[in-house]
Amino acid sequence: MDDDTEELAPAVRSILESARTRSGDGGNGHNGNGDGGERVDADPRDLEAAFDAAEADGRTPVIAEVKPTSPTTEGTREDDPVALATEMVDGGAAALSVLTEPDHFGGSTDTLERVRDAVDVPVLRKDFLVTEDQLDAVESDVVLLIARFLGDDLGPLLAAARDRGFQVLVEVHDREELERAIAAGARFVGVNNRDLARLEVDLSTFESVAPHAPDDVTLIAESGVTAAADARRMRAAGADALLIGSAIMDGDVRSNTRTFTTAERDRSTDDSAPDGASTDDSTPDGAPTDDSTRPATDATDAAEHDTPTS
Ligand SMILES: O=C(O)c1ccccc1NCC(=O)[C@H](O)[C@H](O)COP(=O)(O)O
Secondary structure, eight states: OOOOGGGSOHHHHHHHHHHHHOOTTTTTTSOTTSSTTOOOOOOOOOHHHHHHHHHHTTOOOEEEEEOSOOTTSSSOOOSOHHHHHHHHHHTTOSEEEEEOOHHHHOOOHHHHHHHHHHOOSOEEEESOOOSGGGGGGOOOSEEEEEHHHHGGGHHHHHHHHHHTTOEEEEEESSHHHHHHHHHHTOSEEEEESBOTTTOOBOTHHHHHHGGGSOTTSEEEEESOOOSHHHHHHHHHTTOSEEEEOHHHHSSOHHHHHHHHHTTTTOTTSOOSOTTSOOOOOSSOOOOOOOGGGOOOSSHHHHHHTTOOOO
């Protein structure tokens, strides 16, 4: 496992420390998979198909995140997560992300199980997994692995997750992490606009990393999307889908989700954030992009799109 924890924001160091002490019970003293310690055999709902269905229906593919709180959020949203999740789906979310991290995000494996039972879209388990046994805490359709935290363990953990049937979203923040993710065989890559060293969000992160991804990788823009204009901007930069938490959780969840899922269909969608927060609009909006035309920074970069994935 990588140990550059000195470079991480204190909150993120604390998240990692707690992740390293959690076992495969999800931190709740309860194995979310039923009977203690059993290896998960996941029967996943297809994430790519969910994105395709959203596109076919004219919706921007959005993974809406059930995120009760976080180190960068004030307060905790106490509503029933199942009710919130149902509203997200009603708002057009192609998939859901559910935090299972208990100490900093108010998540739990029980919440994920309840949400997954209540909806029919794919559900991503959002957590900071660092050991193989943690994969067995609960069944989900997709698990998140964060390249920065895993170092050389990324490949083995990705393989262990796939062995259990999970689809895997590998999160990266820069080009070096993207290359490691691709070398490990990632097919879904999330580019996190939030810098875990400083917890600052900058949408240009996705714009700078995305052109280096092979065309056959499904790219997800994570964090910092707060308005319809941001959603269009990420799509113009090549995002196949968007992972959105705080801006959906703040206020009317169904209506907030709809703001993003209709961002490209209705160009008149108000560009202010659903909660009125200002947006990072330093790059002009772009029209929706086709996967096959993911922008490249230059001809050399374009050639790199042909890198095969396993
Ligand atoms: O969201 C945080 O405050 C946070 C702090 C430290 C590490 C990770 C954090 N977030 C995890 C996430 O990946 C986000 O929840 C997700 O990308 C959604 O981001 P946003 O739409 O900005 O809520």
